[in-house]
Amino acid sequence: RYRAFIACRDAVDRPDGLDADPFDDICRQVLVTEVGSDRVVATFRLLRLGCGAEIGKSYSAQHYGLKGLSRFRRPMVEMGRFCTAPDARDPGILRAAWSALAAFVDHEGIKLLFGCSSFHGIDEGIYADAFAMLKERHLAPQRWIPGIKAPNVFRFAQRLRRKPDRHRALRSMPPLLRSYLCMGGWVSDHAVIDRDLNTLHVFTGLEVDSIPPGRARLLRAAAVLPDRHS
Numbered sequence: 350r351y352r353a354f355i356a357c358r359d360a361v362d363r364p365d366g367l368d369a370d371p372f373d374d375i376c377r378q379v380l381v382t383e384v385g386s387d388r389v390v391a392t393f394r395l396l397r398l399g400c401g402a403e404i405g406k407s408y409s410a411q412h413y414g415l416k417g418l419s420r421f422r423r424p425m426v427e428m429g430r431f432c433t434a435p436d437a438r439d440p441g442i443l444r445a446a447w448s449a450l451a452a453f454v455d456h457e458g459i460k461l462l463f464g465c466s467s468f469h470g471i472d473e474g475i476y477a478d479a480f481a482m483l484k485e486r487h488l489a490p491q492r493w494i495p496g497i498k499a500p501n502v503f504r505f506a507q508r509l510r511r512k513p514d515r516h517r518a519l520r521s522m523p524p525l526l527r528s529y530l531c532m533g534g535w536v537s538d539h540a541v542i543d544r545d546l547n548t549l550h551v552f553t554g555l556e557v558d559s560i561p562p563g564r565a566r567l568l569r570a571a572a573v574l575p576d577r578h579s
Contacts (some may be wrong), residue, residue, distance in 0.1 A: 462557065
């Protein structure tokens with residue numbers, strides 16, 4: 350995580366060489382390893398919540414106003430700190446992560462996935478087409494849309510007037526966010542400017558019951574529940 354979030358992003362350095370915070374102690378940590386070598390190629394953490402009334406415990410709640418989602422009555426999980434090893438390029442890594450997540454979702458009866466999806470750097474102009482596409486096609490339903498809480502934000506839904514170039518938008522969009530959107534996910538109407546991590550991030554949500562059946566079957570076909578010791 351340190352290599353992915355700090356060293357490779359020109360973020361504010363950590364003297365101990367670790368990317369860690371208090372949420373690690375209350376989350377389930379998941380590792381994706383390479384067959385044969387057991388090299389860790391990806392990691393993420395999961396915070397299970399019984400319903401929306403507990404969403405204030407989440408990492409995302411530090412940055413977004415989540416009053417609407419506090420009324421969500423079913424189990425939910427926050428997926429956080431997803432990253433791949435900087436030298437890992439196999440697209441199968443993301444599929445393996447989603448398969449593990451699918452198994453967890455089924456096992457725990459989860460009905461909403463959420464988290465923060467990050468763009469590298471804080472220059473919103475580089476991602477103008479991506480943000481324009483998010484505004485045009487992927488904003489959260491009004492009842493769930495997160496409010497502004499962070500001191501520094503880019504209100505792309507309010508400010509952008511351009512028609513997005515689809516190819517440029519998809520090329521500049523983080524792979525994890527693209528995966529969320531392909532399954533019916535949605536985002537906040539603004540991005541948080543995180544200068545410490547040198548990122549722009551959007552709140553991202555995915556209601557499990559809205560995932561297209563075909564995609565859900567593909568995920569479940571390869572699903573393996575993460576080991577409890579991960």
